[in-house]
Amino acid sequence: MCKKNRLLEFELPRGDMRISLHRMTQFLFSMMFAGAVAAQQSVTLDSIGFVNLPGDAIEIQLSFDSVPPEPSAFVLDNPARISLDLVGVASALSQQRFNIDSNNAQSVIVLDDGSRTRLVVNLDQLVNYETQIVGNVLTIRVGNDSPSIGGVAAVGQIFTGIASDADNAITDVGFRRGDDGEGQVIIELSNDRVIGSVEQVGSRVYVEFINTTVPDDLNRRLDVSDFATVVSTIDVLGQTGRATIVIDVDGAYEYVAYQTGNQYTVSVRPPVIDISVADATAAYTGEITGLSFQDIPVRSVLQILADYYDFNLIATEAVSGNITIQMNNVPWDQALELVLRSSNLGSRLEGNVLYVAPSDEIAAQDQLELEANRQAEALAPMYTEFMQVNYADASDILDLLIGNAGAGAAAGGADLGGAPGAAPSSGGILSPRGTATVDPRTNIIIVRDIEEKLEEVRGMLVRLDVPVRQVLIEARIVNVAVDIGRDLGIRWGGAGSAATGDSFRYGGSQAATLEQGNNEVARQVAIQNALIAGEAALLQALTDGTDPSLINTVVGQAIAGISIPIGSVTFPDALAVDLGVEGAGASSFSIGFTGNSGLIELELSALESSGNGEVIARPKVTTQDKVEALIQSGVRIPYQSQAGGTAGGSTTEFEDAVLSLRVTPQITPDGRINMALDIRQDSVAAGSGAIPAINTNQITTSALVNDGETIVLGGVFREETTTTETKTPFLGDLPYVGRLFKRTEYNYRRTELLIFITPKIITDINIR
Numbered sequence: 001m002c003k004k005n006r007l008l009e010f011e012l013p014r015g016d017m018r019i020s021l022h023r024m025t026q027f028l029f030s031m032m033f034a035g036a037v038a039a040q041q042s043v044t045l046d047s048i049g050f051v052n053l054p055g056d057a058i059e060i061q062l063s064f065d066s067v068p069p070e071p072s073a074f075v076l077d078n079p080a081r082i083s084l085d086l087v088g089v090a091s092a093l094s095q096q097r098f099n100i101d102s103n104n105a106q107s108v109i110v111l112d113d114g115s116r117t118r119l120v121v122n123l124d125q126l127v128n129y130e131t132q133i134v135g136n137v138l139t140i141r142v143g144n145d146s147p148s149i150g151g152v153a154a155v156g157q158i159f160t161g162i163a164s165d166a167d168n169a170i171t172d173v174g175f176r177r178g179d180d181g182e183g184q185v186i187i188e189l190s191n192d193r194v195i196g197s198v199e200q201v202g203s204r205v206y207v208e209f210i211n212t213t214v215p216d217d218l219n220r221r222l223d224v225s226d227f228a229t230v231v232s233t234i235d236v237l238g239q240t241g242r243a244t245i246v247i248d249v250d251g252a253y254e255y256v257a258y259q260t261g262n263q264y265t266v267s268v269r270p271p272v273i274d275i276s277v278a279d280a281t282a283a284y285t286g287e288i289t290g291l292s293f294q295d296i297p298v299r300s301v302l303q304i305l306a307d308y309y310d311f312n313l314i315a316t317e318a319v320s321g322n323i324t325i326q327m328n329n330v331p332w333d334q335a336l337e338l339v340l341r342s343s344n345l346g347s348r349l350e351g352n353v354l355y356v357a358p359s360d361e362i363a364a365q366d367q368l369e370l371e372a373n374r375q376a377e378a379l380a381p382m383y384t385e386f387m388q389v390n391y392a393d394a395s396d397i398l399d400l401l402i403g404n405a406g407a408g409a410a411a412g413g414a415d416l417g418g419a420p421g422a423a424p425s426s427g428g429i430l431s432p433r434g435t436a437t438v439d440p441r442t443n444i445i446i447v448r449d450i451e452e453k454l455e456e457v458r459g460m461l462v463r464l465d466v467p468v469r470q471v472l473i474e475a476r477i478v479n480v481a482v483d484i485g486r487d488l489g490i491r492w493g494g495a496g497s498a499a500t501g502d503s504f505r506y507g508g509s510q511a512a513t514l515e516q517g518n519n520e521v522a523r524q525v526a527i528q529n530a531l532i533a534g535e536a537a538l539l540q541a542l543t544d545g546t547d548p549s550l551i552n553t554v555v556g557q558a559i560a561g562i563s564i565p566i567g568s569v570t571f572p573d574a575l576a577v578d579l580g581v582e583g584a585g586a587s588s589f590s591i592g593f594t595g596n597s598g599l600i601e602l603e604l605s606a607l608e609s610s611g612n613g614e615v616i617a618r619p620k621v622t623t624q625d626k627v628e629a630l631i632q633s634g635v636r637i638p639y640q641s642q643a644g645g646t647a648g649g650s651t652t653e654f655e656d657a658v659l660s661l662r663v664t665p666q667i668t669p670d671g672r673i674n675m676a677l678d679i680r681q682d683s684v685a686a687g688s689g690a691i692p693a694i695n696t697n698q699i700t701t702s703a704l705v706n707d708g709e710t711i712v713l714g715g716v717f718r719e720e721t722t723t724t725e726t727k728t729p730f731l732g733d734l735p736y737v738g739r740l741f742k743r744t745e746y747n748y749r750r751t752e753l754l755i756f757i758t759p760k761i762i763t764d765i766n767i768r
Contacts, residue, residue: 043068043089045117048098048110056103057143060121064089064136071119071131071138074259075195080123082142084131089117104143168194169213170243173236175224182269183229185247189262196264198257205255207245207266214238231268284331291335293325298343301325302356305336312353319345319356377431380450387445387457391467394438394445400464401436401447401457403428429456468624469761471665471673476618476756477681479697481749483611487586489726489743491605492577495569496598506598507576512569516598522565530562569599577728579743581605617681619661622762626666634658634682637692655692657682665759673759674704677713681753697753710758722747 044065051059071084091112098108104127109120127143172188199206222234230253235246255268298321306313346362348355434449495507495516507513537558541551586607593600623629636654662678678700685693699714728741
């Protein structure tokens with residue numbers, strides 16, 4: 001032992017000895033591990049083949065160097081795939097992914113992790129499968145309905161077995177936190193033939209097992225919020241014919257579900273945030289590399305990069321100088337760019353050849369090439385083409401062709417009686433030699449230019465000469481009015497004289513007292529005439545020798561023959577207080593007292609009116625996207641106005657009272673409609689004088705509305721209350737009694753204006 005130690009000390013310093021021993025130990029362990037792996041992977045997968053079978057089935061044939069082990073399999077339904085593990089099998093295939101031309105399977109992936117080989121069959125949807133081992137060949141039939149072979153059941157038979165087996169059950173449900181903070185729900189099943197299906201609904205993940213029971217002690221809720229994962233609770237529900245696991249998740253998440261034997265695992269984690277967007281190397285796609293050179297010529301560095309990364313290189317004689325480089329984990333195309341930049345070099349990629357030269361030399365070559373292109377363009381032949389514009393205005397297209405500076409020339413040419421002159425190019429897409437003109441009658445643009453520019457004009461017309469979508473805008477203007485009026489009034493009237501016969505008289509006015517006096521005079525005159533007639537009849541009876549018993553009768557008849565007027569009072573002259581209701585439809589109640597010498601009348605009148613009105617106006621207009629439209633209907637009211645100041649004379653002018661809708665719609669990329677609106681509703685005011693008064697309601701606004709949606713743009717609510725009282729001075733102010741000398745008028749008016757708007761995008765109709 002001492003001799004060995006002295007030998008180590010002689011050959012190596014102490015520190016190096018420790019390093020060498022450590023490396024030797026690692027080497028021995030690696031050799032032992034390699035031997036163990038070699039012992040485990042005693043079977044090698046040599047080849048894989050595919051055979052299409054009838055009925056959209058496919059057969060996958062795996063050939064090994066010896067008899068393969070029985071595969072252990074599990075199935076996923078989202079995404080649909082079949083996974084088979086071959087323990088102790090190594091893969092000698094040259095690639096890992098094999099695409100399949102089948103209606104059932106998409107591809108097969110072969111993965112070797114050193115201890116086993118996993119075969120993953122990616123499916124469009126879950127189908128039956130079976131496996132069979134014959135000698136050194138493992139055959140997998142996907143989409144075959146025949147019975148299973150080799151001990152691995154088909155998917156369809158798995159479901160059949162579950163449906164008929166009452167012993168399928170969930171034996172345990174557990175939870176743990178993964179290494180990356182994910183929440184893992186682990187479901188232990190009674191056997192590996194129980195298949196689960198997973199569905200994501202909002203913030204919950206549902207795992208369902210058909211024809212599976214849940215023991216009573218597992219039918220509960222698990223609170224796992226203390227594990228600090230996105231999973232908060234787990235509900236285990238035993239239902240008739242199935243078992244359901246409900247996983248509640250907080251916030252955004254992503255999940256993966258897989259089954260290994262009789263263990264079903266659902267792993268839920270927050271979404272991975274991509275932080276590589278701001279990476280300085282994100283714009284480069286080359287392979288990551290490392291470079292380390294000390295004072296080496298630039299030409300040599302370029303040659304090394306070209307040889308190693310297999311690209312063609314041409315470097316001019318002016319490429320010179322040395323460079324020192326130390327770069328790690330850098331894309332090779334970024335390294336190439338940095339080498340060129342540090343030496344003031346530029347590059348041009350022409351096909352698959354990289355041309356490298358000093359930057360000023362490349363700039364000079366570009367300038368010469370540009371000048372040559374200009375000369376070639378100046379000598380290129382000119383062609384004339386008549387281009388039909390179907391939907392757009394040809395004059396607008398012409399402005400785009402020749403640029404803003406030529407718009408005036410184009411417009412001027414268009415006025416020459418249909419023979420517009422050519423407008424030279426100025427800032428447009430035409431060449432300096434190119435010209436363009438418009439025929440307004442046929443909406444055709446006549447372009448003369450080289451073929452390259454004509455092709456650009458054709459491409460522009462394809463993009464711009466398209467039909468513009470149209471919008472139907474419907475406005476509903478609802479005007480609701482409520483009117484209530486109450487009017488209560490009273491009238492006092494009459495006339496008379498004193499019962500004592502004195503000359504005192506009373507009445508509602510001088511006309512009434514004068515009429516009362518005239519009535520009294522007429523009555524006295526009639527009485528005198530009756531007395532005279534009676535005396536004349538008595539004298540005549542005595543002269544005629546009439547029977548004395550009949551004389552009184554004759555005299556009475558003569559007196560009765562003279563009418564004695566009672567006299568009447570004429571209204572409204574006899575009214576003392578006139579505070580009645582003026583409405584024609586008023587109701588009234590009247591009482592009066594009359595005597596031999598006078599008359600008194602009292603009339604109480606009242607009127608109550610109410611009205612409800614609703615006016616709906618529905619203007620509609622259809623217009624194109626971003627094109628203003630106006631629709632209006634109404635009346636122009638003429639009136640006379642004075643002209644020339646005080647010089648006299650008059651002119652007829654007009655005042656508009658219209659219902660109008662002015663709108664400019666704009667269809668947004670997401671299918672909504674942005675509108676600039678101006679809506680007016682005018683009417684002539686009642687009782688206008690010589691110059692009419694206009695009642696107007698107007699709204700000017702801008703609104704963003706979904707297609708076909710109705711919104712309320714605005715509303716005006718107005719309420720008016722008016723109380724008018726008319727009374728007789730002094731008498732109307734008396735308590736209680738004053739009500740008999742008043743008239744009260746009450747008016748209430750409420751108006752409400754609402755404006756609704758409904759835009760609709762008109763669907764294009766293709767006529768074939």
